[in-house]
Every structure is written in structure tokens, then in C-alpha cells.
Amino acid sequence: MDEAMRQSLARQITGLPEPKQPEGQFPRMVRALADFSELRGRAPAHNAQDPSEAWLGSWLETQRAAERSGDLPRVRSDLLKDLLGPDWAHRA
Numbered sequence: 001m002d003e004a005m006r007q008s009l010a011r012q013i014t015g016l017p018e019p020k021q022p023e024g025q026f027p028r029m030v031r032a033l034a035d036f037s038e039l040r041g042r043a044p045a046h047n048a049q050d051p052s053e054a055w056l057g058s059w060l061e062t063q064r065a066a067e068r069s070g071d072l073p074r075v076r077s078d079l080l081k082d083l084l085g086p087d088w089a090h091r092a
């Protein structure tokens with residue numbers, strides 16, 4: 001079980017809401033994701049050896065989990081789809 005799934009299940013069990021991101025954090029993360037993807041030609045891995053890649057990959061896994069559960073706002077989903085492709089939420 002990956003970290004994003006573990007966190008999602010923990011929230012479901014406890015009933016705690018998804019933590020809110022500061023308003024400006026999502027655009028900054030999308031820019032970091034775009035920079036990473038352009039430089040490396042791929043999405044970041046949450047289990048990468050490089051801590052900054054792992055951190056960005058974990059954030060992306062959280063967005064994927066939110067998309068699959070229907071909790072990701074459409075505008076955010078569309079931005080990630082434009083950046084990573086139509087099946088972005090189902091890639092590992």
C-alpha cells in the first residue's frame with residue numbers, strides 16, 4: 001500500500017477531512033511539476049532516492065488519490081491532465 005492510499009484510508013476511517021492546501025501552493029507545485037517533467041521527460045516518483053523528487057512525487061500521488069476519489073476540483077484535475085496527459089491519475 002502506497003503512502004497516498006494509506007493517508008486516504010486513514011482519513012476515511014477517522015472521518016478527518018483532507019488537509020487544505022494554502023491558496024498559492026497548488027500553482028507553485030504545478031510549476032515545479034512542469035519544470036521537473038520538462039527537465040526529466042517523466043513524472044516524479046514518490047519513492048525516488050532524491051528527496052526533492054520523492055516529495056514532489058508524493059504530492060502528485062496525493063493529487064491522483066484525490067482525483068480517483070472524486071475530491072479533486074475539476075480545474076486542478078484539468079491542469080494536471082494538460083500537463084501530464086489524459087491518464088495522469090492512473091499512472092504509477
